Amino acid sequence: xxxxxxxxxxxxxxxxxxxxxxxxxxxxxxxxxxxxxxxxxxxxxxxxxxxxxxxxxxxxxxxxxxxxxxxxxxxxxxxxxxxxxxxxxxxxxxxxxxxxxxxxxxxxxxxxxxxxxxxxxxxxxxxxxxxxxxxxxxxxxxxxxxxxxxxxxxxxxxxxxxxxxxxxxxxxxxxxxxxxxxxxxxxxxxxxxxxxxxxxxxxxxxxxxxxxxxxxxxxxxxxxxxxxxxxxxxxxxxxxxxxxxxxxxxxxxxxxxxxxxxxxxxxxxxxxxxxxxxxxxxxxxxxxxxxxxxxxxxxxxxxxxxxxxxxxxxxxxxxxxxxxxxxxxxxxxxxxxxxxxxxxxxxxxxxxxxxxxxxxxxxxxxxxxxxxxxxxxxxxxxxxxxxxxxxxxxxxxxxxxxxxxxxxxxxxxxxxxxxxxxxxxxxxxxxxxxxxxxxxxxxxxxxxxxxxxxx
Numbered sequence: 001x002x003x004x005x006x007x008x009x010x011x012x013x014x015x016x017x018x019x020x021x022x023x024x025x026x027x028x029x030x031x032x033x034x035x036x037x038x039x040x041x042x043x044x045x046x047x048x049x050x051x052x053x054x055x056x057x058x059x060x061x062x063x064x065x066x067x068x069x070x071x072x073x074x075x076x077x078x079x080x081x082x083x084x085x086x087x088x089x090x091x092x093x094x095x096x097x098x099x100x101x102x103x104x105x106x107x108x109x110x111x112x113x114x115x116x117x118x119x120x121x122x123x124x125x126x127x128x129x130x131x132x133x134x135x136x137x138x139x140x141x142x143x144x145x146x147x148x149x150x151x152x153x154x155x156x157x158x159x160x161x162x163x164x165x166x167x168x169x170x171x172x173x174x175x176x177x178x179x180x181x182x183x184x185x186x187x188x189x190x191x192x193x194x195x196x197x198x199x200x201x202x203x204x205x206x207x208x209x210x211x212x213x214x215x216x217x218x219x220x221x222x223x224x225x226x227x228x229x230x231x232x233x234x235x236x237x238x239x240x241x242x243x244x245x246x247x248x249x250x251x252x253x254x255x256x257x258x259x260x261x262x263x264x265x266x267x268x269x270x271x272x273x274x275x276x277x278x279x280x281x282x283x284x285x286x287x288x289x290x291x292x293x294x295x296x297x298x299x300x301x302x303x304x305x306x307x308x309x310x311x312x313x314x315x316x317x318x319x320x321x322x323x324x325x326x327x328x329x330x331x332x333x334x335x336x337x338x339x340x341x342x343x344x345x346x347x348x349x350x351x352x353x354x355x356x357x358x359x360x361x362x363x364x365x366x367x368x369x370x371x372x373x374x375x376x377x378x379x380x381x382x383x384x385x386x387x388x389x390x391x392x393x394x395x396x397x398x399x400x401x402x403x404x405x406x407x408x409x410x411x412x413x414x415x416x417x418x419x420x421x422x423x424x425x426x427x428x429x430x431x432x433x434x435x436x437x438x439x440x441x442x443x444x445x446x447x448x449x450x451x452x453x454x455x
Contacts, residue, residue: 001025001359002066004091006052006082007073008035010328011097011122015070015352016043018374018381024359027061052082055089064090068362070355072097080114087115093362095120095355099238118358125354126347127242130324133343134228134247134297141343143375149422150415150438151214152182152206152375152384155221159201162221169195177217178424179209182412182440183377190380192410192442206377208414208440210422228252228296228322234281234311235302236260236267239326239347243301248273255290257281282310293318300325305332349376356381375440382440384414387450389435395454401427406455410442413453 001024005012008030016039019026026045029052030036036047050057052071063069069086071079076098083094095118098104107119133141143152157163163171168181184191185204191197199205209217231247233240236258244254244267254274258264264278279286281302292298298315300308300323309332312325324343327333333344357373375382389396398404400413407413416423417436423429431437439453 001068001362002027002062003359004029004058004061004063004066004069004086006030006069006071006079008032008039008047009072009074011348011351012072013039014346014348015072015355016045018352018356020044027066029057029061051078053078053085055085058082058086058089058091066091068093068095068359070095076100076103080110080116083116084114093117095358097122097351099123120351120354122347122351123238123242126239126326126345126350127246129350130243130299130301130345131246131250133324133345134231134252134299134322135250141376149210150208151211152208153214154204154206154377155218157199157201157203157205161201163199163205164201166199167195168193168197168199171199175217175220177209177220178213179207179217180412180414180424182206182208182414183380183382185377185380188380190377190382190442192412192440204377206375206382209424213424226296230295230297231255232287232290232292232295232298232315232320233257234298234300234308235326236263236276237301237303240299240301241267241270243299244271244274255295257286257290281307282314284314287311287314288318292320295320297322297324299323302326305329353381382442385439385441387437387439389431389433389437389450391433393431393433393450395431395451396433397430399428399430400425407453408455411453412440414438414440 003019003024004027005015006029008028012028016026020043028036028039028045028047029050031051033049036049039045040047048057048061052073063086066086069083069091071082073079079096079098083096087094094116096116097120099122103110104121110116110119141154166174171181181193183206184193186200230253233244233254233256236256240256244256247254248271255277256267256274257277257279258267259280261278264276267276277290292315298312298320300311302308305328308325308327312323315323324345327344327346328348353374353376360373373384375384395405413425415438416425416429416431418432
């Protein structure tokens with residue numbers, strides 16, 4: 001596809017990093033010449049310097065033949081206008097990032113008036129991601145698919161974990177659980193492991209299992225935590241306010257600290273069920289006075305990475321074992337992963353992941369494939385692709401461990417849906433005609449037909 005990205009900010013760069021591993025033709029538009037030069041020198045993309053709301057600039061970027069325009073500038077009005085202009089020129093699909101509440105409430109009007117196919121609301125998207133982590137707090141993060149019957153979870157292996165120094169082939173017999181390890185992140189390198197692979201303390205591992213089995217698995221590896229009833233939040237910006245609103249609706253007690261007095265006054269009206277505290281989120285005495293050590297979780301969503309980093313370390317030193325920190329700088333994220341069992345949230349990666357999912361949905365022209373989406377493991381991405389086994393499929397009814405079935409490097413068959421039954425496949429399992437098969441792969445690997453995953 002030809003994809004035009006308007007705005008060369010952090011989210012755009014993260015999206016470009018993932019798109020560069022695919023066959024898409026990407027063009028970036030930004031008014032800042034230095035940003036365009038930096039992006040085009042760092043990645044295999046083309047750039048156009050100018051306003052994304054300009055008809056001439058969009059034409060120069062090839063909007064008349066583009067499949068999709070994604071506008072990610074900090075100004076909502078420019079994003080709306082860029083999408084409208086691109087659609088009028090001939091672009092097939094348009095995606096606009098919109099932050100302001102007064103615009104979001106008229107979403108249907110924006111779609112009709114500006115021809116926007118997908119409106120991205122970052123604060124709500126990131127807030128929902130953090131809230132899901134709080135509700136299901138045993139893992140670093142949890143995603144669902146297949147009508148929420150299958151869970152994808154990321155956990156970090158502690159030094160005293162039963163998984164530390166275990167061979168992959170021995171883990172399932174040892175735990176007596178039906179699950180699959182789909183990826184391992186070690187030193188920021190993503191690996192799709194095989195049976196002889198040895199897990200190490202500090203590894204972040206991706207696990208796929210059905211919902212009931214995942215709960216049982218967490219119990220066996222001592223990852224069960226009590227439900228979160230109280231949360232200390234640092235930072236009352238748009239993201240913090242959106243998250244606090246979601247948590248209080250779920251009857252979770254929220255204390256929110258912000259160092260802007262006028263913002264605190266706004267939050268008092270906006271969040272009547274939360275306790276709003278005016279003060280510095282890195283003030284040790286203040287946080288101690290407000291009982292940070294007694295809270296079930298601490299969420300740091302301040303604008304500054306440094307504030308979030310320090311606040312999370314204060315929470316950790318006070319014995320809070322469920323800490324979620326918004327981090328934009330990858331080096332800080334690595335520090336937290338090494339120093340604490342801390343969960344880091346990158347808004348840019350969350351938004352980029354959602355955009356990748358949308359782009360995949362536009363590519364569902366192949367009759368062989370259904371759902372396709374991305375799953376992040378730390379800073380890396382895995383792709384989940386679904387296909388239905390057709391009649392006369394040459395690999396049907398053949399044991400997955402047999403010599404006739406050899407997967408290419410980087411591919412894993414993660415789950416098989418057979419009617420109402422969910423199968424986390426073992427070597428003796430087979431794929432049957434009509435089965436829905438879910439394949440996990442490294443994001444750079446392209447799949448155009450089911451046979452592409454086999455040697």
